[in-house]
Amino acid sequence: MTSETSARSSYKGAIRRGNAPAVVGWRWLDNLIHVHPVTTVAMFTPVIAACVWFSAGQAGGWALAGWAAAGYVAWTLSEYWGHRIVLHYEPEKGCGARLHYILHGIHHDYPQDARRSILSPLLSIPMVGGTVYLASGLGSLPLTFGAGYTIGYLSYDLFHLYLHHAKPKNRLMRHLRSLHMRHHFRDDSKGFGISAPYWDELFGTSIARQPNARTAGSGDLAA
Structure with missing residues (x-):
């Protein structure tokens, strides 16, 4: 059995329907570690608004928009490398293994x-908070960079949620959902760019060209 097949089998064998039990002994703490999607929107939308508000006058309109676009691109790289290096670093035992299970x-x-x-x-608070702090502390980096980064993060979270819980009719969305389901149910060592799959193409982890398997339909479990 190849390593790819082994990884695929272990993940497919672990799939469970419904909601997960608490990852810690206290439900209130579990609700802080894993929050409802509405809570995430409520937490980070004001961050975007504040960044835009306080960046007014820091530069011209096009310059601020350019910095926001740069922040968004920075997020997509964070998404790819964070998913690949951090969330899929899987220690076999100890605190590292426990932390990996809690986070991903x-x-x-x-x-x-x-x-x-x-x-x-x-993860989200240190990533967004750290980026906004750097943007606010560097005079040459307008806060719209932080706004673009936060928009990228929030869009990713909601997009990821959509891919798991919807059955899109749009051809592009169906394709992107298929890519992510392949990551879950076929080979979790590829397909790390969820909202930005072009980074997989660039960094050699694309899952798009893998031949379809007879069991690929099991991806519907995630819908």
């Missing part, structure tokens, strides 16, 4: 759980 492994086990489809605040 549980999502692969329970792909239908909406709360586990949203990036944990344990």
